[in-house]
Each structure stands twice: as structure tokens, then as C-alpha cells.
Amino acid sequence: MVLSSIFLFNGLSESRLKIITDTVKETRIKKGHWLFHEGDGADRFYALKNGAVELFTRVDNDLELPVTIIRKVGGCFGISALVPPYQYSLSSRCAEDADLLEFRREDIEKLSAEDQALGCTIMTNLAQYLLERLKETRQDLKNHFKALFQSTQT
């Protein structure tokens, strides 16, 4: 079951995973297909079943900066759909033909309202995930500073 491999759902019981499964839509996309663009309103997020999806950002509209490629089963993206102001913070394009699970915010919010423990678990997992990404991004920034610092010392 793909859902149990999705970090957002870590710690949820089988019965809760089943309830979420009932809301999921499966989608097949072709290489080169755009799922969303940075800045778009975000009403759904995705998890990978197979294939590959690339996430990137644009620097001044003239330079594409890759952020990551998702290849792992259960790899999740578009999670800005769960956090105000509900706006995608990256762009997403299919890198290899892929099967996806599509989750709508509306459904997750409804389930969370009905079952607060479920909502709480998802939000705790999301906070953990975002903190990890923040640390990674800070590390990238540090590496840049380090390179810059070293170049001024030689």
C-alpha cells in the first residue's frame, strides 16, 4: 500500500489510512507534463507511485534551478496545499512517465475536522518534513558562503 510509505501519514492506523485511500484519485502523467507552477493556488498535493517528477524554481524567469527529483514510491510534493496561504512554492514537471496519487486539500481538511487525531498527526509529520527541508536548504546556503569565504581568503 503506497499510503503507508508517505511521510505525511506516518503513525496513522490502517483504518485511518483506508479512510484516506477512499478520497484519493489516481492519475497517469506523461514526461514533460506540468502539474503546477510556482505561485499557483495550491488545492491538491501528490504522491508518486512510479516514474519521476522534477521540482524546480525559477530565478528571475531566465534561469531554472532544480530543487529535487522525486523517484521514491510515496515521495510527496505540492504539500503547500496543506499550509496557508495555499500557494505552490515550487514548480513541478514530469521527468519520466508517472503514476500519481492525488489528494485534495478539501478532503484532508474534512477528514481532519471529523478526526482531530488524524489531522494532528498529519500536521506534526508535515512540520517535521518542513524542518528537515529547511535544514537542508540552510546547509546549501552555508556551502555557498563557505565557498565564497574561501575564495576571498586565497
Added chain:
Amino acid sequence: MVLSSIFLFNGLSESRLKIITDTVKETRIKKGHWLFHEGDGADRFYALKNGAVELFTRVDNDLELPVTIIRKVGGCFGISALVPPYQYSLSSRCAEDADLLEFRREDIEKLSAEDQALGCTIMTNLAQYLLERLKETRQDLKNHFKALFQSTQT
């Protein structure tokens, strides 16, 4: 009341804020005092009442990289205490004599277990905060790439 100006508690009722207030410890610290170091186990977070606290990271132990200075009443730091693996991701030093509110993870976890709506609200606010920090840090990284890109074009 300082608690209502803390982003983590946005949306909580007065009665819930009162319950949290009862767990808080007030602390006065002097300029130059260290609150915690990057990598330390994180069991408490802080909110500023007055004064200033600096957050920074170290690059290879030989270069101190400032991340931010907190001066705003209710400004919060050390929130890695709420997210596994409960390890501070930055260091914190008092920049100007300060009065702080100190929140222990243990207390917040206890209150969240007793009142899941409270826990859910805190975690949702935390996820929103972390996503904002992630976007800012990505923007810093983009600015570096942009500068680097431009320097190779001239």
C-alpha cells in the same frame, strides 16, 4: 498579553492561552548569554518579551553566519523543541539584555494530548511558519545563484 502575539498560538481561545500561560516560566538573560547551541538536544522554546536575541549558525566552526535577530515582542525561537528529532538547528545568544518566556516541550505535549484541537492548532501554525522560513531561505539561495550566474556572464 504576550502569548496572543506568538504565531504558534494564533487562533487559540483566551481560555486555552490562559492554560498555556500557567505552564510558562519567565527568565531574564544578560547580553552575551548563550541559550543553546546548534545540535543540542531541544526540550524548550522561547518567546521574547523585550530585548534582543540573535540566532546564527556556524560554517565549519570557523565562521559565524547570522540568520536573524529577534526584537519583536512574541518573537519565538528554539521551536525545534516541538519537532523530532528535537535538536536545535541554530545557536542562540542574547544580543541585548532580555526577558523571555520559556515553554517546555513536556508541558505543551501534555496539553496537546489533553486537548487535541490545541495541539492541532499549534502544529498547523508551526508548519506555516516553517514553510515561510523555507521559502525565505530558498530565496536567499536563489539570490546567491543569481549573483553567481551574473558573474559568469560578464
